[in-house]
Amino acid sequence: MKSIIRFIKALGTLIAKIPFIIIKGILGPDEYDENGRRIRGGKIRGIGGKQMKQQTDYDDLSDAEEISTSKKFLNSLKEDLGGEIITRRDDDGSTDFLYLKFSYGERPCRVVMDPSWGTPELQIKMKNTTGILAIKHNMKMKQEHITVDPEWDAVDKRSVKLFLAPGIIIDEYHDEMSAMVTLIQEMPEGLIGEITAFIADSNVEYLLYDAMIIDAEFGSDIFKRNYREQLPAILDMFMSHCEFFESGNRNISPKPKVYISGRPAMTGSIPGITECSYCHAAVLRTAGGACGNCGAPL
Ligand SMILES: [Zn+2]
Numbered sequence: 317m318k319s320i321i322r323f324i325k326a327l328g329t330l331i332a333k334i335p336f337i338i339i340k341g342i343l344g345p346d347e348y349d350e351n352g353r354r355i356r357g358g359k360i361r362g363i364g365g366k367q368m369k370q371q372t373d374y375d376d377l378s379d380a381e382e383i384s385t386s387k388k389f390l391n392s393l394k395e396d397l398g399g400e401i402i403t404r405r406d407d408d409g410s411t412d413f414l415y416l417k418f419s420y421g422e423r424p425c426r427v428v429m430d431p432s433w434g435t436p437e438l439q440i441k442m443k444n445t446t447g448i449l450a451i452k453h454n455m456k457m458k459q460e461h462i463t464v465d466p467e468w469d470a471v472d473k474r475s476v477k478l479f480l481a482p483g484i485i486i487d488e489y490h491d492e493m494s495a496m497v498t499l500i501q502e503m504p505e506g507l508i509g510e511i512t513a514f515i516a517d518s519n520v521e522y523l524l525y526d527a528m529i530i531d532a533e534f535g536s537d538i539f540k541r542n543y544r545e546q547l548p549a550i551l552d553m554f555m556s557h558c559e560f561f562e563s564g565n566r567n568i569s570p571k572p573k574v575y576i577s578g579r580p581a582m583t584g585s586i587p588g589i590t591e592c593s594y595c596h597a598a599v600l601r602t603a604g605g606a607c608g609n610c611g612a613p614l
Contacts (some may be wrong), residue, residue: 374434374537382431383411388540389436390416393427393547401410421550423558427547434537435521438547440530446564447499447527448492448571453515453535456482478589479513479597480607490586497588500600507560508600511607514553518546525561527568530554590614 377385390401399418404411415428420440428437457477478486478494486496496543500508521535532550534541590601597609605614 323450323470364440364445375537377434379431382434383414385538386414386429386431386434389543390414390427390429392544394418396544396548397425402521411575421555423555425551429538434539436536436538436543438530438550438554440551440581442530442558442561442565444527444561444568445523445566446502446561446568447525447566448527448568449496449497449499449511449523450486450488451480451511451515451523453482453484453519453521453523457487459485476587476589476598478609479599480508481516481608482610484512484515484608490578497586497600501588502564507557510553511557514550517548524571525557527570530557530561537571548557 318581321323321334323594368537374382374385387401393416396422397416397418399416401414401416403414404412411431413428413430415426417426419425424441426439430437442552476488476490477486478497480486486493489497498543511523514520519535519541520532522531522533524531534543534555569594588601589598591597592607592612592614593612594612595607597607599608601614606612607614
């Protein structure tokens with residue numbers, strides 16, 4: 317009898333989880349590292365900090381130290397850029413995040429610090445009239461065949477990973493991918509290359525040219541990289557990108573957190589995309605070009 321009750325309870329738990337499982341399926345894939353841990357915005361705490369020179373690892377800081385260190389960092393930026401430091405608090409009064417609000421070339425900008433990660437996020441206001449572009453950077457991201465066999469491949473393969481360079485990808489459903497590839501084809505020569513090189517060099521984990529802002533999430537914490545020194549050049553680069561993104565005549569709506577267009581992107585039916593016959597990554601089809609992922613001639 318007990319075992320029957322136990323079985324019914326287990327069944328009840330499973331049934332309760334089904335809507336959640338279905339929603340997850342609709343919303344698309346989560347990302348996991350190679351050890352199967354879920355990646356929060358591409359960041360995994362406590363990994364990759366061991367090789368740094370400083371005697372303190374950001375991950376070893378106490379909560380109070382994280383906040384004071386983040387504040388000190390923003391204060392150092394403020395010396396160069398001016399502006400004002402704002403603290404956002406949780407309902408319980410604890411610090412949620414801090415940011416430096418400043419103007420650069422008369423453009424409103426912010427450097428946002430989430431003290432628990434120690435990685436800055438740069439946001440620049442613009443009025444995007446050309447299109448949305450979202451690029452992820454994660455070296456663990458692996459290419460996959462874009463020709464999918466519905467008999468074998470799971471629902472979460474509906475989005476396709478387009479490789480601009482190793483680990484630097486656009487990961488979208490069909491409609492969104494089409495729009496982004498069109499946007500790239502409209503770019504002045506060299507711009508997508510500059511963006512890709514910047515992501516690789518600065519270890520940006522997520523770069524979004526959205527309807528109202530450019531948002532760059534850096535992957536290295538403030539102990540590992542001299543952001544103060546690098547920021548002016550990065551800001552200058554983004555100022556020039558604003559010229560392109562503000563030069564169009566499209567009405568752009570902000571990028572939803574999760575796309576639900578649900579149209580398969582794995583068929584290779586998007587003009588401008590091809591599958592590298594050597595590594596099978598989906599890559600941009602450029603004239604006389606090479607595979608963005610492995611370098612093989614296309
Ligand atoms: Zn390749």
